[in-house]
Amino acid sequence: MFKIILVCLILMLTACGAPPAVDRGENVGAPISAPVQPSIVARPTRTPLPTHDPAHTPTPDPTRDADSHATELYIVQSGDTVAGIAAEYNTTIDDIALTNSLDDLTLLHPGDPLNVPLKLDRVGPATKLIPDAELVNGPSAIGFEVAAFVEQTNGYLKTFSEQVDGVTLSGAQIVERVAQQFSVNPRLLLAVLEFRGGWLSNPAPGVDAQLYPVGYRHAGYQSLYLQLSYAANNLNDGYYGWKYRAQQTVRFIDFSRALIAKGLNAGTVGVQTFLARDRLYEDWLNEIGPEGFGATYEKLFGDPFNYSIELLPPDLTQPVLTLPWAPGEMWYYTGGPHGAWVSGSGWAAIDFIPNDPVLSCWPSDQWALAVAPGQIVRSENGEVVQDLGDDGDERTGWSIFYMHVAGEGRVAVGTRVNTGDPIGHPSCEGGLSTATHLHLARKYNGEWLPAAGPLPMVLDGWKVTGEATEYDGGLVKGNQIRVACECREDGKNGVVR
Structure with missing residues (x-):
């Protein structure tokens, strides 16, 4: 059996595309539509992550007890109604408003986070x-x-x-x-x-x-x-x-x-x-x-x-990683923590764009550089994977994922690179991308490590921070703070190595 997939369909599943709006069917009340201006509603504080305790059988993987009085973070989608969200969680509009300290729920917009009370009477096995x-x-x-x-x-x-x-x-x-x-x-x-x-x-x-x-x-x-x-x-x-x-x-x-x-x-x-x-x-x-x-x-x-094996040792620390461009250059932080490969994958990636005069989707003249020494184990379709260990396998130990690297000049599989060696030129190659940029993520033993998670990504002392919503976040180094945005503002998202 032989089939052909159109490239446009493949692009629907790529790493840097924003998640699509969800058709939630019929809901009661007026749908939430995209605002002309950004929402000024205060974002609720995210419910802290519960503590993980080890399980004894049949696997030592971390487990978590359920909290019958908890809330769950929900990101408002285009077409949502508050009544529909309340029905989904078996709660009420008033409880949602009270939990999030919101007096006027009509001010909600797509992308806003809500802490929704959980009043569900069904529990899975x-x-x-x-x-x-x-x-x-x-x-x-x-x-x-x-x-x-x-x-x-x-x-x-x-x-x-x-x-x-x-x-x-x-x-x-x-x-x-x-x-x-x-x-x-x-x-x-x-x-x-x-x-x-x-x-x-x-x-x-x-x-x-x-x-x-x-x-x-x-x-x-x-x-x-x-x-x-x-x-x-x-x-x-x-x-x-x-x-x-x-x-x-x-x-x-x-x-x-x-x-x-x-x-x-x-x-x-x-x-x-x-x-x-x-x-x-x-x-x-x-x-x-x-x-x-x-x-x-x-x-x-x-x-x-x-x-069953242990994937993340409790004493795991990140190796020294540098910013992926040359000393003295300023690049711009355009994407906070988001999916390494589509939204489900751990919000392990962040994005940078080089300081080229005009980019659009043309490959940059500037080089993306290796953030650490290691071996190139994959280099195709805009993807470059670097194993930081000695076995040449991205499934063990630390590995670095670079995405949207142009084919011309891209480092070849099998190359051993040192910190600062050329990886290739940022571009739009390898997935859905509206502008040339470099997408960067980490894995350990195959697990995507959230860029702003318990072991945050640190590049030349810049620590990645995140928010409740994908693509939002910052970089912090001492008293310096940069905020991810689709802009080029030296004092806001510009980072000099």
Whole structure:
């Protein structure tokens, strides 16, 4: 089977594009529309992240107890109504107003954060499905060969191929590509593909399963690459949302919600989140029940907890990293913490633009430089990945992700670079980008590390700070403060190395 994906569809899933507006169906009351001027409503203080305590069985991954009196951070979307948001969380408009100290809810605009009281009476199952190491494309995936595994099956995936970015890829290569880009474990992606579409066991799935193999029935997503990308982004969204952004609920296709049970780990919440997005509550319970996804995974790969390892040591520290441009140059901080590869992936990235007179989407004349010594292990489609360890594998230890690096002059795979060596020229290459810029993120053992998280990104002493909303944040160095904005103002977002 051979298919072609248009590039414009691929661009829908790239790293620096703003998240699309969500069609939430019918809600009561006037919809919230985009303002002409920025909102002046004070943003509520974010609920602090709960403390994580270790679980004893069946995996040592950090767990968290549920808080029956908690709130959850919600970012207002275009088309929302306050009544609709209240209904989604089984709360009231008055409680939302009181919790956020807002006298006039009509002043809300898309992008505003709300702390929404949780009064849900549904709680999901407390059964762990996978360890964290089986969601992340990290050390536990080393030695697993996707192509060899697929070759042993007799399903549709074995003979499938389609074009991605103008290159024909086999089904196994598409799984590998999504696993690399999103840093999601390929075993998990294969299990999703079999559970929802039967692509590993059935040589001739039905038309619906061929078009929508992970179950996301949406116009423009009739593609294995886009379907797996959707799955990977939602798996990441649950994993990182629970671990770093205090996510306490899963949302269903009818926009109702259920509380996440106490005692779970991030990997399990990632799976629960993905499976919930296009199912009703009752169907979701079946999919995460004893005969559901877990049974499919175990049939393919055995007990997932046999692959459990510690991803982030408690004493982990960041190596010394520099700003990615030459000393004496000023670049501009244009994007605060946001998704490293689409919004679900940990808000691990930040953006800079060089100080060129006119950029638009032309490659910059200035060089993006290596922030640390290491080996280049990936260099394609605007992406450059640098392993800071000695094994040449981005799935172990520290790695740096540079995005939107132009093909001309881009550093080659296998090159060993020192701090300050050229990586390439910032551009718009490799995804949706409205202007030339450099997108920078970190991973450790395959896990995206939030740029403003517990171990914040620090570049030449500039520490990244974040806010409740994606792309907002600052840089702090001593008494110097810079604020991310789509502007070029020396005293506001200009940074000199």
